[in-house]
Amino acid sequence: MSLNLLVTQPELTAYPLVAERTLGGPQHQVETRVSIGTAEPYPITANRMTDDPELANALNRSDRHDYYGIYLVCSFLEAVPETVEQATFSVALSYGDPAADDQPIAWSLWPRKLVTKPVRQTKSVKGSIGIKLGVDLGLEGSYSEEADADQCYVVAAGEREPDPEWHFRRTAKVALDGVHDLWLVAQVERGREAVALYGVNATVRRPRFGISYTRLDVPVPKRTVHLK
Numbered sequence: 001m002s003l004n005l006l007v008t009q010p011e012l013t014a015y016p017l018v019a020e021r022t023l024g025g026p027q028h029q030v031e032t033r034v035s036i037g038t039a040e041p042y043p044i045t046a047n048r049m050t051d052d053p054e055l056a057n058a059l060n061r062s063d064r065h066d067y068y069g070i071y072l073v074c075s076f077l078e079a080v081p082e083t084v085e086q087a088t089f090s091v092a093l094s095y096g097d098p099a100a101d102d103q104p105i106a107w108s109l110w111p112r113k114l115v116t117k118p119v120r121q122t123k124s125v126k127g128s129i130g131i132k133l134g135v136d137l138g139l140e141g142s143y144s145e146e147a148d149a150d151q152c153y154v155v156a157a158g159e160r161e162p163d164p165e166w167h168f169r170r171t172a173k174v175a176l177d178g179v180h181d182l183w184l185v186a187q188v189e190r191g192r193e194a195v196a197l198y199g200v201n202a203t204v205r206r207p208r209f210g211i212s213y214t215r216l217d218v219p220v221p222k223r224t225v226h227l228k
Helices: 053-061
Strands: 002-008 011-018 029-038 042-044 065-077 083-094 105-110 119-125 128-134 154-157 165-169 178-189 194-208 212-219 223-227
Touching: 011 065, 029 083, 029 194, 029 223, 053 065, 053 105, 065 083, 065 194, 065 223, 083 105, 083 178, 178 194
Parallel strands: none
Antiparallel strands: 002 128, 011 029, 029 065, 042 065, 065 178, 083 165, 083 194, 105 178, 119 128, 154 165, 194 212, 194 223
16 A cells, blocks of 8 residues: 655745753753654645545535644754654644644544555655655554554554654654654634644653763654644
């Protein structure tokens, strides 16, 4: 299976990381860098090709909701000897008031679960970027498939909820250094404007005194994308 997208170039912003203070200790500057960004969201319509039968059925039946594709990117640039041990990429969908009961939801998330990194091929197409994400079905799938969570370097959570997340974890097979493509389809009540607030929190491991390691929690400022 592969996911083919044609979207505008994502706008990535790099952030220097500063570890959160713990127990009144000093703040640590972290050399590792994280970049996050998104392409311009676009509406998904019934006449647009999709290989998701459930989504295609929803598009054909819905007269109350609109659906938007949101292509998100995060990139970890590790500064040796630091390593990114784990990270959470979080998204909060809302109609402007995060405390309200009625919120947009993430209809679907990609990837849901991965053991190894997918093949990523890109090419420029008149100011846009064409992306082909190859996925081995034996490695990527729903939560009920055979791959155990402790084998996966990324697992999605919060499908059909307003606050989805992707949880990354360094494994023996996969380091988190590099670019990670994320994709969600947002379901929005027709006629309403929604926003998606997204950001990353990472745990960086660094040597200490040459023999031990310290783990630093490093948040990345959240950014907003508008769906309308």
